[in-house]
Amino acid sequence: MIFYLRMSSDIENLTEKTENLSNDPIYDTNWCHMPDDIKLECIGKMDFNERMSLRCTAKAERSLVESKKIKFYECDIHRASDVLYDDGRNHYVSLTSKKWNSFSKTFENPNNAFKSMNYIWKIGVFNNLSIRSNDPAVKEELMNYSGKISAKHIELDCCDHEIVAAVLRKMNYDVESVTQVQNTGYWLTKDFKPTASLHNVAQILIDRDFNIGFTFQLSLNADGSFAEFLGHFVDRIVSKDEKTVRIRTNNPDRHILLQRGLDEVVKTTYRLQFFRLMVISAETKESEYDDDCKKWISQMDSEAYFDYDAFLNDFYYGVFQ
Numbered sequence: 001m002i003f004y005l006r007m008s009s010d011i012e013n014l015t016e017k018t019e020n021l022s023n024d025p026i027y028d029t030n031w032c033h034m035p036d037d038i039k040l041e042c043i044g045k046m047d048f049n050e051r052m053s054l055r056c057t058a059k060a061e062r063s064l065v066e067s068k069k070i071k072f073y074e075c076d077i078h079r080a081s082d083v084l085y086d087d088g089r090n091h092y093v094s095l096t097s098k099k100w101n102s103f104s105k106t107f108e109n110p111n112n113a114f115k116s117m118n119y120i121w122k123i124g125v126f127n128n129l130s131i132r133s134n135d136p137a138v139k140e141e142l143m144n145y146s147g148k149i150s151a152k153h154i155e156l157d158c159c160d161h162e163i164v165a166a167v168l169r170k171m172n173y174d175v176e177s178v179t180q181v182q183n184t185g186y187w188l189t190k191d192f193k194p195t196a197s198l199h200n201v202a203q204i205l206i207d208r209d210f211n212i213g214f215t216f217q218l219s220l221n222a223d224g225s226f227a228e229f230l231g232h233f234v235d236r237i238v239s240k241d242e243k244t245v246r247i248r249t250n251n252p253d254r255h256i257l258l259q260r261g262l263d264e265v266v267k268t269t270y271r272l273q274f275f276r277l278m279v280i281s282a283e284t285k286e287s288e289y290d291d292d293c294k295k296w297i298s299q300m301d302s303e304a305y306f307d308y309d310a311f312l313n314d315f316y317y318g319v320f321q
Contacts, residue, residue: 040067043065044068047097048095048102049102049103051065051123052103055119065123068123069123069124070097070123070124071097071124071125071126072124072125072126072127073096073127074094074096074126074127074128074130075093075094075095075096075120075124075126075129075130075151076095076130077091077092077093077117077132077133078091078092078132078133078157079091079132079135090106090108090109091107092106093105093117095124109137117145118147121145122147124150125150125151126149126150126152126153128151128154128155129154129155130156130157131154131155131156131157131159131167132155132157134159139160139162142166142167142170143162143163143166148170148171149167150171151171154167154171161200165201165204168201168205168208169204197218197220197225198218198220198226198229198277199225199232201218202229202233202258203232205249205256206249206250209249209250209254210279211279212279212280213278213279214278215276215277215278215279216276217275217276217300218274218300219272219273219274219275220273221272221273223273225275226258226260226273229245229258233245233247236248236249239286242262243260243262244258244289245257246258246280246286252282253281254282255279255281255282255284256279256280257278257284258275258277259275259276259277260274261273261274261275261276261293261296261297262293263293263294265294265304265305266293266304266305270304272300272304274293274297274300276293276296
C-alpha cells in the first residue's frame, strides 16, 4: 500500500510539472524575429523540399533560401518517352540530395522544365548532372540562363554542340565548395554529329582557362574531326602524331591534349570515333601520357570491347556441357 501511494504521488507531481511546462513559452521569439545568420544555419539543415516550402512563405525568406547552397548527388533532366502527351515533348526532372528522390516531376512543356531549373541551378552544387535532350525549347532556356552551374560530373546525351557550348560557358568552377572537385573535373558527352564540335569545345576551354585536370570526352558518328582540329589550331600545335595532338593555350602554365581512341580493337572503321580532351600542365612529358584508351572508351560505349565470339563459345559451352 505504501508503494502504491508513493507511485501515485510521483505521477501527480509529474503531471503537474508537465502542465506547467506546456503553459510556459519555450522561446521568447518566433521564426520572424530570429536573426538571419541563425535562419541560414537552420536552412542549411533542411532538405530540398523543406527549403521549397519555406521559400514560398515570404519574399525575405525566399532571398535567404536562395543564398544558401545545397548539395545534390544527382540531377537528371531528360525527354520522357514513357508517358507521351499530345505534342510528345514532355520532360522529366529529378533531383536527389540528402533523401532519395528529393524532387521529381514531369513537365508537359519543356520550357517549364528548364524555367524551374533556374532556381535549382542557382542554389545547387551537383555531384552528377545529366541532360538528355536536344529539344529547341531546352536549348533556348539553357542559352538564356544568366547564372552559373556548379557540378562535378556532367553527362550530356543526344545534345547538339550549341547546348554543350552553353553549359561549358555557364559552368562555374570558382564556387568554393567545388574548387578542388573542378581541378579534376570530368565531362562525358555522347553522339556529337557536327565535326566542328571538337575544336569548338577546345576553344571554350582556352577562352575560359579551365583548370589542369579537366577532362572532356565525346563520341562522334562522323569522321573528320581530327583533321579539322589540326587545321583550326595549326598555330598552337606543340606536338602531334596519328593519335594525339598537343596545343598551347593562352595560359603559359597549361596545354590541351587531344587523344584519339584507337587501339587493336577500336579502329578507324568502328561505328563511332572516340576523343578525349584534357587540360594538362605545360610541364607534362609525352612519356607521362596515358595511352590506354580502353577504360575511357568503355565508359562511353560498353559494347566497344564486347567479344561476340567469346560470348557464343561461353553460351554453347554452358548449354551443351
